[in-house]
Amino acid sequence: MQAVAKESTRVEYGKVLALMGAENPDIVVLDADLSGSTQTHLFAKAFKDRFFNVGIAEQDMMGTAAGLAVGGKIPFASTFAVFAAGRAWEQIRQTIAYGNLNVKIVASHGGITVGEDGGSHQAVEDLALMRVLPNMVVLVPADGPETRAMVRWAAEYRGPVYIRTGRLPFPVIFDESYRFELGRGHILREGEDVTLAGLGLMTHHCLEAAELLAAAGVSARVLNLSCLKPLDWELVVDSARRTGAMVSAEEHQATGGLGSAVAEVLSEFYPVPLKRIGLRDIFGLSGKPEDLLAHFGLTPGDIKNAALDVIARKQK
Amino acid sequence: MKRIIDAGQLREIARQVRLDIVEMLYRAGSGHTGGSLSAADILVTLFFGKMRLKFGEPKAAQRDYFVLSKGHAAPALYAVLARLGYFSREELFTLRRFGSSLQGHPDATLTPGVEVPTGSLGQGLSIANGLALALRLNGTGQRVYTLLGDGEVQEGQVWEAAMTASHYGLDNLTAVLDRNRLQIDGRTKEVMSIEPLARKWEAFGWHTVEIDGHNHQEILDSLNACEQVQGRPSMIIARTIKGKGVSIFEDQVKYHGVAPSKDEYEQALKELAA
Numbered sequence: 001m002q003a004v005a006k007e008s009t010r011v012e013y014g015k016v017l018a019l020m021g022a023e024n025p026d027i028v029v030l031d032a033d034l035s036g037s038t039q040t041h042l043f044a045k046a047f048k049d050r051f052f053n054v055g056i057a058e059q060d061m062m063g064t065a066a067g068l069a070v071g072g073k074i075p076f077a078s079t080f081a082v083f084a085a086g087r088a089w090e091q092i093r094q095t096i097a098y099g100n101l102n103v104k105i106v107a108s109h110g111g112i113t114v115g116e117d118g119g120s121h122q123a124v125e126d127l128a129l130m131r132v133l134p135n136m137v138v139l140v141p142a143d144g145p146e147t148r149a150m151v152r153w154a155a156e157y158r159g160p161v162y163i164r165t166g167r168l169p170f171p172v173i174f175d176e177s178y179r180f181e182l183g184r185g186h187i188l189r190e191g192e193d194v195t196l197a198g199l200g201l202m203t204h205h206c207l208e209a210a211e212l213l214a215a216a217g218v219s220a221r222v223l224n225l226s227c228l229k230p231l232d233w234e235l236v237v238d239s240a241r242r243t244g245a246m247v248s249a250e251e252h253q254a255t256g257g258l259g260s261a262v263a264e265v266l267s268e269f270y271p272v273p274l275k276r277i278g279l280r281d282i283f284g285l286s287g288k289p290e291d292l293l294a295h296f297g298l299t300p301g302d303i304k305n306a307a308l309d310v311i312a313r314k315q316k
Numbered sequence: 317m318k319r320i321i322d323a324g325q326l327r328e329i330a331r332q333v334r335l336d337i338v339e340m341l342y343r344a345g346s347g348h349t350g351g352s353l354s355a356a357d358i359l360v361t362l363f364f365g366k367m368r369l370k371f372g373e374p375k376a377a378q379r380d381y382f383v384l385s386k387g388h389a390a391p392a393l394y395a396v397l398a399r400l401g402y403f404s405r406e407e408l409f410t411l412r413r414f415g416s417s418l419q420g421h422p423d424a425t426l427t428p429g430v431e432v433p434t435g436s437l438g439q440g441l442s443i444a445n446g447l448a449l450a451l452r453l454n455g456t457g458q459r460v461y462t463l464l465g466d467g468e469v470q471e472g473q474v475w476e477a478a479m480t481a482s483h484y485g486l487d488n489l490t491a492v493l494d495r496n497r498l499q500i501d502g503r504t505k506e507v508m509s510i511e512p513l514a515r516k517w518e519a520f521g522w523h524t525v526e527i528d529g530h531n532h533q534e535i536l537d538s539l540n541a542c543e544q545v546q547g548r549p550s551m552i553i554a555r556t557i558k559g560k561g562v563s564i565f566e567d568q569v570k571y572h573g574v575a576p577s578k579d580e581y582e583q584a585l586k587e588l589a590a
Contacts, residue, residue: 028453052449052484060442060476067446070424074455075446091473094436095443099424217541299443314498 006169007144009200010108013165014039015078016148017106020155021047024310027094027155028068029085030054030059038078038108053121058083062091062103073157081107081116081123081164089129092275096160103161104111104154105130110140110164111251112203112279113289119123122284123164127199128256130162132276137161137182138229142203143173146226149180157182157234165226166251167199168289172204173224175316185232187239193217194307195239199225202277208300213307220307228258233265245310247275256276273313275306317371317400320364326532328590329399330360334561335588336395336408342581344412350558350571352392354496354529356461358554359389361535362461362492363396372401374429380458381431381447385440386465386494387421387574394418397429438471440464441491445481446540448549459543460489467499470508474519481549482521489549490542491522493552494529496558500572515553529554563588 003032021027021043028050035041035053044051052068058079067102077084084107085092107126114122130138137163139154141147144244147165154161173188182239185193188203189210196206210220223235240246246266257283259276266274280309293299320326333356341347360380363369374397380529383550384393385558391411398405403417410416417426423437434440445465446461451458468474481489493513501507501569517524523545527534535554561563562584565576574583 028450050453054480055483057473057480058438059473059477060393060445060480062441063442063477064446064449064480066432067383067443067448068450069446070443071447071450071454073450090436091439091442095433095439099433195571 005172007172008167008169009141009144009147009165009166010167011039011153012144012147013151014042016151018042018046020152021050024074024155026072026074027041028052028073028075030061030065030075032056032058032079034079037080039076056283058088059091060089062088063095065102065103066095067162074102074104076104076106078108080121080256081110081126082121084279085123085126085129093133097135100135100159102158105161106151106163106165107295108165109167111166112284112292113166113168113251115167115289115292116286118286119284124252124279124284126164126197127228127250127252127258128285131261133257135160136229139163140199140226141165142200142224142226143170145172145174145178146180147174149178153180163245164200170200170201170204172228182229183230183232185201185227185235186224187221188224189222191243193219193223194311195223195243195247196303196307197223197248197258199228199250199266201251202298205298205300205303206249209303210309212300212304217313218307220281228261231261231265233269236265237270240266240270244314245273247277247303247306247310249277249298251298252278254280273310277303277306283306317369319366319373321536323532323536326361326365327545329364330357330532331588331590333360333392333399335585337391338562338576338581338588340391340408340411344575346412346575347391348388348573349565349575350498350568351386351465351494352389353498353560353562353565354511354556354558355389355392355494355551356561357387357532358463358494358529358535359491361532362539363400365536366539367461369400369433374402374459374520378456378458381460383432383440383444383447383462384422384434385462386437386468390420390422393422394427397427400429401583402429406536412482418506419435430456437465437468438450438473441474441477441481444489444491445486446479448486450483452488455588458488462491464491464493466495466497466510467504467507469510478520482543486549487546490539490552491549492552492554494555494556496556496559498567498569502569514553521548523550526553526555529556530560
């Protein structure tokens with residue numbers, strides 16, 4: 001790929017939210033003392049009367065967001081993913097998901113690339129916790145344009161949505177004409193020998209792995225499965241049928257998130273060799289993002305090796 | 317809907333609501349008897365004497381909102397909602413059965429008049445705060461009411477919400493606390509002390525009053541007075557008796573989550589007869 005601009009999904013969320021505030025007076029925003037990090041401070045500055053900081057109280061934030069939704073508003077509630085999905089899980093479960101309320105949870109700092117703050121602040125189970133909830137839509141944008149499109153879509157959609165953003169900037173994949181469609185994945189690169197399916201940062205690592213594989217004479221299809229729930233199961237099955245082997249990659253436990261979602265679809269509809277790239281029942285650590293990605297086996301090279309492994313396991 | 321402000325009339329409605337609660341629970345064979353009966357006078361006074369509602373129109377524009385934070389008192393709420401014409405009285409007696417619109421705890425997706433799902437304790441006040449913020453932005457003068465249990469304030473989220481309501485000066489919110497002094501495992505003072513309750517709410521910045529939660533006039537007067545308070549939320553601590561209205565249930569820990577037996581049911585009908 002040629003050198004492209006980089007954008008952080010977290011920063012793009014903050015920017016588009018501030019734009020949307022001017023367009024839709026029903027949009028309200030909540031944060032739990034992390035508005036500088038989640039980027040909701042941009043909205044807060046422009047729309048003081050529609051921004052509610054609840055202090056360091058994530059459980060209260062989710063309940064307050066639920067009440068605002070019942071009152072006809074479109075609340076976006078933001079904090080770090082580990083607190084949104086973890087600390088406030090039961091509030092999300094009992095009120096927002098159970099009540100099918102129109103609350104948008106946009107959680108930043110997903111995955112291990114949070115870096116130096118360490119394992120306590122790295123959400124590596126949030127996707128599992130959200131994916132298991134009925135009514136909940138779970139999204140992980142892969143770049144700036146997709147973030148903007150997802151956030152705009154979420155404001156129009158009626159029902160609970162969880163969007164995970166990341167701390168690091170990613171290269172831009174999509175152009176501004178991109179429109180998000182619920183339940184649709186994307187083929188970013190065509191290939192015949194194996195399918196690499198990613199989420200967020202790992203979508204980019206899948207693209208890089210496909211380049212490494214191409215140099216070795218292996219052709220890989222690359223999927224962006226940014227809509228984790230509902231998953232584009234038809235695309236997953238089609239890719240399995242076409243390439244006969246698959247690798248999933250996510251900045252998350254290898255259980256409960258994308259790897260599990262793909263395994264569920266494949267085992268039920270079209271079993272092929274699968275390798276799940278993710279954390280193997282282990283918590284994160286402090287360190288530079290690149291060191292952590294290497295330590296936990298989440299690099300393009302790791303995806304390439306996994307691809308060669310599943311290709312070798314194909315039935316001859 | 318025309319408000320009923322005569323204490324005698326409210327008392328009579330509460331008697332009929334208690335009969336419905338006992339009937340519902342007896343037919344269901346399970347459910348929360350004590351906390352439903354302790355809350356009956358508060359709910360009847362609130363819904364018939366205070367809130368702006370429209371008979372038969374649970375989604376009426378400009379209505380006041382209610383959140384049953386102590387969701388296990390669902391039978392009392394359902395009995396009131398049926399009397400508001402939101403659904404038929406016959407439906408009350410399907411409580412807790414498969415296929416019923418009346419779940420064991422309030423489910424807003426199934427029951428007309430239930431605004432939000434509750435039942436997991438400690439969460440209703442946060443929801444009420446969000447509603448109060450939304451209604452204040454709308455500028456329509458609508459109010460929000462919520463009913464908390466006393467054991468419920470052992471949940472930490474209640475105090476997060478207490479801070480939020482005060483910080484945002486939610487004077488369109490009135491909370492009532494059903495101080496029946498019992499919880500599943502025993503007396504609140506033995507399980508986990510919550511006193512001094514009034515001083516706690518005052519310290520959190522709330523306008524706080526204590527009343528007799530079975531005196532309809534006192535309940536109505538306090539609700540009216542709280543509506544006049546400006547710049548801060550109001551808390552009415554209503555001293556009640558768990559199981560109120562049926563002597564064998566009154567102040568008995570065991571009736572927190574137990575439905576009446578046949579003998580108890582028959583005695584309850586006798587005691588609640590006009």
